[in-house]
Amino acid sequence: MHFDWHYALGLLWNADFWRAVGTVVELSLETWLLGIVLGFLVALARQSSRRYLRDAAALYIWFFRSLPLLVLLIFVYNLPQVFPGTSALLSNPYSAGLIAMVLSETAYIAEIHRGGLLAIAKGQLEAGKALGIGYRGVQWLIVIPQALRVALPTLANEYITIVKLTSLVSVISLSEILLVGQQLYTQNFLVMETMLAVAFYYVFIVTVFSYLLRRLENHLDVTRRQPRPVPVGELPAVVSRRSGASAGQGAFALQVRGARKHYGQLEVLKGIDLDVR
Amino acid sequence: MVSIIGPSGSGKTTLIRTLNGLEALDQGEVTLCGKPFLRGAREPGGPLGNKVHMQGIVQVGMVFQGFNLFPHKTVLENVMLAPHHHGHADSAELRQLSLALLNKVGMLEHAGKYPHQLSGGQQQRVAIARALAMRPAVMLFDEPTSALDPELVGDVLAVIEELAKEGMTMVIVTHEMNFAFRLSDRVVFMEAGRIVQAGPPRELLEQRSERMGRFLKDVQLA
Numbered sequence: 001m002h003f004d005w006h007y008a009l010g011l012l013w014n015a016d017f018w019r020a021v022g023t024v025v026e027l028s029l030e031t032w033l034l035g036i037v038l039g040f041l042v043a044l045a046r047q048s049s050r051r052y053l054r055d056a057a058a059l060y061i062w063f064f065r066s067l068p069l070l071v072l073l074i075f076v077y078n079l080p081q082v083f084p085g086t087s088a089l090l091s092n093p094y095s096a097g098l099i100a101m102v103l104s105e106t107a108y109i110a111e112i113h114r115g116g117l118l119a120i121a122k123g124q125l126e127a128g129k130a131l132g133i134g135y136r137g138v139q140w141l142i143v144i145p146q147a148l149r150v151a152l153p154t155l156a157n158e159y160i161t162i163v164k165l166t167s168l169v170s171v172i173s174l175s176e177i178l179l180v181g182q183q184l185y186t187q188n189f190l191v192m193e194t195m196l197a198v199a200f201y202y203v204f205i206v207t208v209f210s211y212l213l214r215r216l217e218n219h220l221d222v223t224r225r226q227p228r229p230v231p232v233g234e235l236p237a238v239v240s241r242r243s244g245a246s247a248g249q250g251a252f253a254l255q256v257r258g259a260r261k262h263y264g265q266l267e268v269l270k271g272i273d274l275d276v277r
Numbered sequence: 278m279v280s281i282i283g284p285s286g287s288g289k290t291t292l293i294r295t296l297n298g299l300e301a302l303d304q305g306e307v308t309l310c311g312k313p314f315l316r317g318a319r320e321p322g323g324p325l326g327n328k329v330h331m332q333g334i335v336q337v338g339m340v341f342q343g344f345n346l347f348p349h350k351t352v353l354e355n356v357m358l359a360p361h362h363h364g365h366a367d368s369a370e371l372r373q374l375s376l377a378l379l380n381k382v383g384m385l386e387h388a389g390k391y392p393h394q395l396s397g398g399q400q401q402r403v404a405i406a407r408a409l410a411m412r413p414a415v416m417l418f419d420e421p422t423s424a425l426d427p428e429l430v431g432d433v434l435a436v437i438e439e440l441a442k443e444g445m446t447m448v449i450v451t452h453e454m455n456f457a458f459r460l461s462d463r464v465v466f467m468e469a470g471r472i473v474q475a476g477p478p479r480e481l482l483e484q485r486s487e488r489m490g491r492f493l494k495d496v497q498l499a
Binding site: 123124127129130131132134141146149222223225227228229233234236237238239253254256260261262267268270272273274276 | 291297307308317331345346348363378385387388391407408415469470
């Protein structure tokens with residue numbers, strides 16, 4: 001058996017490989033972040049009370065999860081053959097690869113977010129609503145921070161999947177790690193040595209980012225946080241507002257007339273009148 | 278202060294949840310400080326729009342059985358969140374107001390903690406401060422002490438009692454009969470979706486119906 005260790009180790013200092021590492025990190029991070037944002041919108045649409053939104057989101061997820069990424073990549077990259085107008089954007093393998101990967105990952109990440117959204121207790125939404133916070137405010141202030149925290153381990157896992165999926169973009173001639181390796185071994189036929197270096201670079205990226213994502217997870221874990229002292233200063237006096245003052249004497253703060261409510265067949269309120277001064 | 282009492286399944290919680298629109302009414306309407314606030318879906322004209330609801334709901338504070346504090350925010354951030362979102366005042370002013378409210382419910386020293394670091398009774402007192410921070414005209418309490426162990430109930434009731442003495446308008450669904458009969462201006466007894474009897478506590482006790490007598494038979498009213 002002949003294995004050229006000297007050559008294999010030398011590849012760890014290869015400038016083309018390190019440029020390719022940069023490309024892979026950039027492509028995978030952009031795919032991941034765009035997928036998280038767009039996937040969240042698809043996940044919200046999937047839960048919407050409007051039927052057309054729900055159906056559109058379900059259709060999107062069904063279609064792009066069914067389509068192999070490799071097929072989608074070749075399809076997107078060759079779209080300019082049919083629509084020449086798209087060639088400025090899609091002839092560049094990086095942007096074609098990014099678009100195809102975002103389309104596909106958005107569908108997967110939408111389902112991850114759905115899991116996170118389901119984990120938010122209904123009481124959280126009610127508390128937000130009772131404080132007069134609208135739909136967007138509730139999502140932004142209350143739901144997203146909690147849902148992201150729940151989904152983060154799965155999202156970190158998906159990031160690792162994305163790093164490895166970038167190797168597929170080599171078929172549309174993006175010079176990422178695998179393609180750089182292939183270009184080398186088609187010249188010198190040292191396939192095993194080159195692929196060892198290729199493997200090293202993927203393992204390296206995944207190791208570094210797993211560590212960083214674990215750090216992020218711990219940082220966002222409120223159960224690990226220590227209480228901080230809060231400087232108090234001088235406090236104003238607070239006295240409850242008397243609603244009588246705003247409504248005028250003799251008026252009612254809250255008045256209920258003939259309230260009725262059914263849950264299906266069951267009538268739970270059968271005509272309630274109530275005055276609260 | 279109006280207390281709503283009655284056996285389980287009598288519609289108490291549903292009623293209080295319809296008062297701020299967390300449950301939609303089928304029929305009937307609710308007015309808030311003399312202005313239309315909520316209307317049933319089957320009333321002529323249908324329910325009032327979301328805008329009317331949102332304008333009214335900021336005047337109605339609600340305290341839940343399960344506290345529903347935001348777990349990713351500190352105690353102080355929980356209290357500040359809503360008035361800050363609505364732009365009631367600048368951050369520094371809201372911070373002092375929120376701290377003052379936390380002081381009022383006896384939670385000032387815990388302002389920097391997260392909800393999971395607090396007991397149930399403490400969480401509920403923070404939830405009361407959070408609702409008060411919106412300066413509501415009316416406070417609704419949906420079984421505020423039902424999820425607490427008996428030792429912690431007193432702390433929460435003391436806070437509510439203080440509000441009652443200040444003249445805050447409150448509607449409270451409760452199983453704490455002593456509390457309800459001692460402090461309420463009116464007690465409402467509900468059963469099977471209807472108000473069976475209502476009136477000032479003393480009057481109600483003197484003229485209690487046979488059904489209400491049975492409901493209260495095991496309660497030692499002080």
